[in-house]
Amino acid sequence: MSENQVNTVETSNAGMEACCVVQCDLVLGENYWNNQYESGKTGWDLGMASPALVKYIDTLENKQARVLIPGCGNAYEAQYLLDQGFTDVTLIDIAPALVEKLQSKYANNPHIQVVLGDFFEFEGQFDVIIEQTFFCAIQPYMRSEYVKRMRKLLSAEGELAGLLFDTRFEFDGPPFGGCKCEYLPFFDEGGLRVDEMEITANSASPRAGKELFFRAGVKKSTDACVEDAACGIKQYASIAEKLQWNNTNQDKK
Numbered sequence: 001m002s003e004n005q006v007n008t009v010e011t012s013n014a015g016m017e018a019c020c021v022v023q024c025d026l027v028l029g030e031n032y033w034n035n036q037y038e039s040g041k042t043g044w045d046l047g048m049a050s051p052a053l054v055k056y057i058d059t060l061e062n063k064q065a066r067v068l069i070p071g072c073g074n075a076y077e078a079q080y081l082l083d084q085g086f087t088d089v090t091l092i093d094i095a096p097a098l099v100e101k102l103q104s105k106y107a108n109n110p111h112i113q114v115v116l117g118d119f120f121e122f123e124g125q126f127d128v129i130i131e132q133t134f135f136c137a138i139q140p141y142m143r144s145e146y147v148k149r150m151r152k153l154l155s156a157e158g159e160l161a162g163l164l165f166d167t168r169f170e171f172d173g174p175p176f177g178g179c180k181c182e183y184l185p186f187f188d189e190g191g192l193r194v195d196e197m198e199i200t201a202n203s204a205s206p207r208a209g210k211e212l213f214f215r216a217g218v219k220k221s222t223d224a225c226v227e228d229a230a231c232g233i234k235q236y237a238s239i240a241e242k243l244q245w246n247n248t249n250q251d252k253k
């Protein structure tokens with residue numbers, strides 16, 4: 001199948017229906033995504049900032065933080081960031097039709113820049129990176145590259161935060177689903193320390209109960225290894241968290 005041939009199916013999977021392809025021997029590159037925007041097949045688009053991400057953004061105190069949203073789509077979260085007074089927002093997306101629209105929307109706003117490009121080649125340093133339906137849009141074999149690139153883009157104290165699907169889809173993606181136990185090793189091996197990854201109660205309704213909210217930072221030499229209680233997968237966490245984990249487990253003995 002060529003890059004431009006896109007088979008769509010009507011399903012009701014977690015609000016992602018119109019973007020879903022039957023099979024995924026597709027090249028998920030510029031042409032594929034541009035075609036989705038030009039033909040209006042944007043079933044992933046919530047039409048508003050995700051409530052879980054709004055809640056997260058509300059916890060961020062430093063309005064000068066360098067914020068990146070990769071695979072930004074219509075970037076409702078970016079508008080929310082600007083409305084809250086954030087001064088350094090960067091968006092990157094691979095679809096020219098979308099990026100042109102965003103670039104003209106924000107042409108006179110010095111607080112936001114919109115980049116047309118491939119995330120996997122993007123360079124820079126960011127304090128906050130926001131994930132929403134970008135991880136699920138890339139081929140699963142690219143997941144370790146995703147984490148490695150995120151690690152490169154994060155500043156030493158930076159944080160990658162956002163939403164990952166906690167569900168499997170009936171068809172080959174995008175979206176490509178998964179679960180926490182499947183995701184954790186990618187983060188660990190790619191050099192990111194997962195500080196939180198739990199089902200969120202703040203999903204937009206079509207995705208309720210099917211999304212994990214997560215936060216991750218760059219692993220440090222002072223981080224120590226802990227075991228995720230649910231998966232039994234070893235993860236790196238800060239010393240403080242390790243001590244707390246040990247204490248909690250000591251209490252149970």
Ligand SMILES: C[S@@+](CC[C@H](N)C(=O)[O-])C[C@H]1O[C@@H](n2cnc3c(N)ncnc32)[C@H](O)[C@@H]1O
Pocket residue numbers: 019028033034044045046070071072073074075092093094095098117118119120132133134137138
């Ligand atoms: C499922 S959409 C999600 C859009 C947006 N995050 C949202 O939640 O509405 C995936 C987005 O990632 C973009 N994308 C896919 N691969 C990309 C890549 N390698 N680099 C940058 N953007 C990419 C697509 O153009 C598309 O806008």
